Amino acid sequence: GESVGLHLPTLSVQEGDNSIINCAYSNSASDYFIWYKQESGKGPQFIIDIRSNMDKRQGQRVTVLLNKTVKHLSLQIAATQPGDSAVYFCAENIRGTYKYIFGTGTRLKVLA
Amino acid sequence: NAGVTQTPKFQVLKTGQSMTLQCAQDMNHNSMYWYRQDPGMGLRLIYYSASEGTTDKGEVPNGYNVSRLNKREFSLRLESAAPSQTSVYFCASSARALGSNQPQHFGDGTRLSIL
Numbered sequence: 001g002e003s004v005g006l007h008l009p010t011l012s013v014q015e016g017d018n019s020i021i022n023c024a025y026s027n028s029a030s031d032y033f034i035w036y037k038q039e040s041g042k043g044p045q046f047i048i049d050i051r052s053n054m055d056k057r058q059g060q061r062v063t064v065l066l067n068k069t070v071k072h073l074s075l076q077i078a079a080t081q082p083g084d085s086a087v088y089f090c091a092e093n094i095r096g097t098y099k100y101i102f103g104t105g106t107r108l109k110v111l112a
Numbered sequence: 113n114a115g116v117t118q119t120p121k122f123q124v125l126k127t128g129q130s131m132t133l134q135c136a137q138d139m140n141h142n143s144m145y146w147y148r149q150d151p152g153m154g155l156r157l158i159y160y161s162a163s164e165g166t167t168d169k170g171e172v173p174n175g176y177n178v179s180r181l182n183k184r185e186f187s188l189r190l191e192s193a194a195p196s197q198t199s200v201y202f203c204a205s206s207a208r209a210l211g212s213n214q215p216q217h218f219g220d221g222t223r224l225s226i227l
Contacts, residue, residue: 008152032213043116043202043218044155051213089154093213098143098162099170100216102154 008087010107019077021106023090028071030092030101035064035075038087038105047075047088077108085110114138116219118203124225125193133188133222135203143206144186145170145216146178148199155202161186193226200224 013019025033031052036044050057050064050073057064063076073090089105119134137144142163147155157170161180175197177189186205190197200223204216 034215036218041220043204043220046215046217049213049215091155091216098145098160098168099157100155102156104152104154 008105008107010109012109012111013080014111015080015082017080019075019080019084019108021075021077021088021108023073023075023103025071025073025090025092025103026101027092027094029094029096031095032093033064033066033073034091034093034100035062035073036089036091037084038089040086044089080108080110082110082112084108116203116205116217118201118219118222120222121220122223124227125190126227127193127195129193130189130191131193132190133201133203133224134185135187135219136185137203137205137217138184139205139207139217140183141205141207141217142183144180145204145206146176146186146188147202147204148172148197149202149221150199158188158201195226198224198226 034049035047038044048059048064061078065074087105087107089103091100091102093100116137145160146158149155156172159178161167164183167178179187200221202218202221204218206214206216
């Protein structure tokens with residue numbers, strides 16, 4: 001399949017460990033944020049979202065943290081599994097627009 | 113539960129040829145989008161359709177046209193393909209319109225090569 005990104009930053013973690021993937025967003029007018037997972041040859045898959053009136057949101061094995069002061073978003077994956085291996089990227093929606101700004105992503109490799 | 117379906121999955125064109133990429137969603141979503149994804153870059157919006165009957169330019173519309181055929185279908189047309197349009201094209205949809213804070217749901221893409 002094609003490369004989503006030839007020179008993506010890579011995070012390697014041992015199976016069972018927790019993973020933390022970071023994202024610096026760009027626009028202070030953004031008020032909605034999404035994390036996507038993209039496997040090779042597939043489209044982006046929604047993982048979790050968070051609105052700007054929240055600092056933290058939890059899903060199944062995933063937690064998103066939002067720090068508006070420094071415009072930083074993180075995705076925490078608990079007990080990382082081989083099936084979590086993929087490219088992860090964040091997206092921000094600028095308030096009042098249809099415009100989403102997508103990050104270039106981080107490749108997560110889970111080591112057995 | 114198909115979600116967003118894109119056809120074709122792969123296509124090779126010669127410079128100057130035309131083609132239409134098809135997209136259909138079965139989630140009764142109002143908004144639909146076309147993106148391109150290139151190595152080392154985030155997804156870039158080509159065109160979007162906020163609702164049936166409307167279309168608007170995104171970040172990189174040059175060389176493309178779109179048609180929102182009905183609520184389900186949103187097609188992307190390359191009238192005269194250029195090598196710079198070699199990319200992976202993704203269609204997406206979301207439930208509601210502007211400012212509603214709804215995630216986009218993506219198809220699996222069309223891998224397009226222009227020779």
